[in-house]
Amino acid sequence: MPRRIPGIHHVTAISGPPQANVDFYTGTLRQRLVKKTVNFDAPDVYHLYYGNTGAEPGTILTFFPFVDAGPGRAGPGMAAGYAYAVPAGQFDGWMERLAADAVDFDGPFDRFGQRVITLRDPDGAPVDLVETNRVSDEPLDGFHSVTLWEADLAPTARLLTDHFGYAEAGHETAGGIERLRLVTPGDARGTVVDLIRSDAPSIGRQGAGTIHHVAFRAEDDAVQAEWQERLRSAGHAVTEVRDRQYFNAIYFREPGGVLFEIATDPPGFAVDEDAAHLGEALKLPPQYEPYRARIERVLPPLRVAG
Incomplete structure (x- = not known):
């Protein structure tokens, strides 16, 4: 059986109009x-993917x-950040x-000994942007963590x-928010999950500006199948x-x-377009390819910064 999850695979969220979303990210x-x-x-509706x-x-x-x-x-009961x-x-x-x-931000402030804005x-x-000691030529080195809001x-x-x-x-408590940090060992990206509980009453609502689900990594299909069996054996209702x-x-x-996903690393995003030109063309699932002309008429054009 798999011993541990290596870290976060991706996070999926909901936004308003796509151009503002593209401009920001x-x-x-x-x-x-x-x-x-x-x-x-x-x-x-678009599904837009950003990465390194x-x-x-x-x-x-x-x-x-x-x-x-x-x-x-x-x-x-929702992922909060x-x-x-x-x-x-x-x-x-x-x-x-x-x-x-002229981009406004809060901080910097300290969280578990790291500066955060x-x-x-x-x-x-x-x-959140978290100061780390990771060495990278990228402007941001992928995910540091996700935060889950729990009762x-x-x-x-x-x-x-x-x-x-x-x-x-x-474990920290500040401003009425209790925060428990959990880390999976290794040097992968996104190894941190923070659980928070707040004294302030709140009722969550899905919509623009919220997270739909958090996906964790499985190295391949065989490992994913092991996770599926392991979680079902523990009483969780896991999909096919x-x-x-x-x-x-x-x-x-x-x-x-919170909705959790376990996603495989392969085949990756270069499976249907050259790695040097990722994100340039509209890629459709096979079942929608016959309707490409109609879909392209409905979707608004997008401009990508830089």
Whole structure:
């Protein structure tokens, strides 16, 4: 059986109009648009994937941009945020660059001994940038962590420690928010999961500016199948394998209610276009290819920064 999850594969969120989303993530955050496709369940809506230059697992943030999406609000039972890892020596440069570009941010403040600043994307979603000692030529070295908002930290912590191989690495309380940090060993990207509990009452609502699900890595299909069996044996209602073109996926709800996915590393994002030209063309799932002309008429054109 697999011993542990290596880290985060991707995070999928909901946004409002796509152009503002593209401007922020390719412009302000200097990410690469690595795939431009459509929502499998609503082909009149884009599914946009951002990542590092190589479109590697652990760097991928995806969005369903609904033009008429109402505002969402994070709450217990939802993923509440994601954090990018700022490579060694680049944190001050990021603050200077954002200030020069008149991009507002909060901080810096200390979290478990690391400096953090928080931006807001066009839909108000918090985006943390965390100072790390990782060496990278990328502006941001993929994910540092995700934050899950729980009514009770213990059941989710047990899943992550007993099944996924995470270990508790810190506990803080500030401003009425309790934060428990869990880390999976290794040097992969996105090895940190923070669980938070707030004293302030809140009711979450899916919508623009909220996270739909968090995906963890499986090295290949065989490992994913082992995770599927292991989780089912532990009483979790895990879906059948679903083909997402660039990875295979299984889904289940963790005890606190957050939708978890386990996604395979292969085949990757270069399976249907050259690695040097990722994200340039609209790529459609095979079932929608016969309707390409109609879909292209509906989807708004997108401009990518730089």
